[in-house]
Amino acid sequence: MVEICALASGSNGNCYYIGNQKDAILVDAGISRRQILERMNRVRLDPFKVRAIFISHEHRDHFRGVRVLSKHLNIPVYMTAPTYENSWTPDRPSQYRRFVPGDIVDVGEMKVHTFSKQHDAADPCSFRIEQGGINVGVMTDIGKPCDNVIRHFSECHAVFLESNYDEDMLWSGPYPWHLKNRVASEHGHLSNHQAFELLENHRTDSLEVVYLSHLSAENNRPDIALEAFKDLSAACSVRLTNRYAPSEIYQIKNEMVAR
Numbered sequence: 001m002v003e004i005c006a007l008a009s010g011s012n013g014n015c016y017y018i019g020n021q022k023d024a025i026l027v028d029a030g031i032s033r034r035q036i037l038e039r040m041n042r043v044r045l046d047p048f049k050v051r052a053i054f055i056s057h058e059h060r061d062h063f064r065g066v067r068v069l070s071k072h073l074n075i076p077v078y079m080t081a082p083t084y085e086n087s088w089t090p091d092r093p094s095q096y097r098r099f100v101p102g103d104i105v106d107v108g109e110m111k112v113h114t115f116s117k118q119h120d121a122a123d124p125c126s127f128r129i130e131q132g133g134i135n136v137g138v139m140t141d142i143g144k145p146c147d148n149v150i151r152h153f154s155e156c157h158a159v160f161l162e163s164n165y166d167e168d169m170l171w172s173g174p175y176p177w178h179l180k181n182r183v184a185s186e187h188g189h190l191s192n193h194q195a196f197e198l199l200e201n202h203r204t205d206s207l208e209v210v211y212l213s214h215l216s217a218e219n220n221r222p223d224i225a226l227e228a229f230k231d232l233s234a235a236c237s238v239r240l241t242n243r244y245a246p247s248e249i250y251q252i253k254n255e256m257v258a259r
């Protein structure tokens with residue numbers, strides 16, 4: 001059994017939980033320790049099951065709570081060397097463990113597959129967590145679906161997938177031009193449409209659930225994002241994440257995967 005939950009998701013803070021009966025990991029810690037613990041408590045997840053935190057890149061919406069949280073839980077934080085070196089010094093955790101994209105890190109029975117992606121950070125990575133044939137992807141902050149993203153995504157039974165912006169809202173919205181261009185570039189973020197295309201073209205038949213993640217506050221709306229995925233609602237469960245509250249927990253059972 002694998003349980004997943006988006007504790008926070010959006011351009012102001014990201015933190016994703018993946019765990020089994022014994023162990024768990026967090027991907028990113030972009031909200032405060034207090035908020036992460038409060039949200040875990042709200043959905044009855046045990047923070048002391050968390051064995052490690054994996055950081056996707058140094059942007060503060062993924063990083064800001066990691067030093068204090070890792071110290072509180074006394075657990076290691078995995079990231080690449082360029083991510084560490086480009087992070088804001090006061091935020092850096094003391095229990096830093098280095099990985100190189102492509103490494104597979106064992107955490108109890110879970111295997112964390114690390115891989116490079118395209119985004120405007122020093123060494124941006126995403127993760128696929130595998131356990132007993134179950135695969136969970138955490139894939140946000142992606143300029144475009146590169147071969148790595150497509151390959152790992154196509155194995156996922158559950159995925160937190162970036163659905164950052166609606167194209168009409170971005171181009172007619174309040175952002176200055178340089179920011180609009182940055183968001184839409186190959187090193188920016190995935191639009192609702194790009195995320196839908198990735199799903200339509202590369203999902204496996206065993207994909208059970210997609211959590212639309214990292215929605216922009218200015219350039220997207222939950223109802224518009226959901227609408228963009230309505231053609232997939234028969235194939236898998238499409239759910240929203242939230243910047244202010246944890247998502248519901250989803251459980252993936254081994255029997256379902258084996259069918």
Ligand SMILES: [Zn+2]
Pocket residue numbers: 010011014059061062141214
């Ligand atoms: Zn981000």
Ligand SMILES: [Zn+2]
Pocket residue numbers: 057059119121141
């Ligand atoms: Zn980012």
